Amino acid sequence: MQKLAAKHGPAPFAPHPFPERSPYGVLLSSIVGQQLSGKAADTIWQRLSSRFALEPEVLWQARTEDLRAVGLSNAKARYVQDLSRFALEGGLLGIETQTDEEIIRHLTQVKGIGVWTVQMFLMFGLGRPDVWPVLDLGIRKGAQKLYGISERQALEELGERFRPYRSHAAWYLWRVLEP
Secondary structure (H helix, E strand, O other), X not given: OHHHHHHHOOOOOOOOOOOOOOHHHHHHHHHHHOOXXXXXXXXXXXXXXXXXXXXXXXXXXXXXXXXXXXXXXXXXXXXXXXXXXXXXXXXXXXXXXOOHHHHHHHHOOOOXXXXXXXXXXXXXXXXXXXXXXXXXXXXXXXXXXXXXXXXXXXXXXXXXXXXXXXXXXXXXXXXXXXX
């Protein structure tokens, strides 16, 4: 892990500086990119952002067929609209003050947002330093390559070594997989 930190520099989570992003934008991007390659997700994101203002009011009122026209599936179009409704109802206000567990319970009420999506939001949207997404395939592959483990229980135990900076360790495990 020390070699990875030396090679890649500090992970982009607290206490290091991290880019502040709107909760709505981060979650919207996560929904668009779910189960897609980075290139496909980027293409759909570019189409979406060139056709619509990426604001809850706009996307909540967008017709499903118009969202489909930019490349979203029926399900993702509904997820985008449900997230937009949730945001318009105030569901994202003050979210940064909640605990990780509260945020997971709160955001998984939105269709299309599961625990993994919320964990990515906690890390890359809020810069939380101690998130350990053991169900993430990249984490499992990185841990297998670096430590020879991939089973959930072993990953949970490994994560305890890095508490309270498990997000940092996860970020370095993803770096292990880069060419």
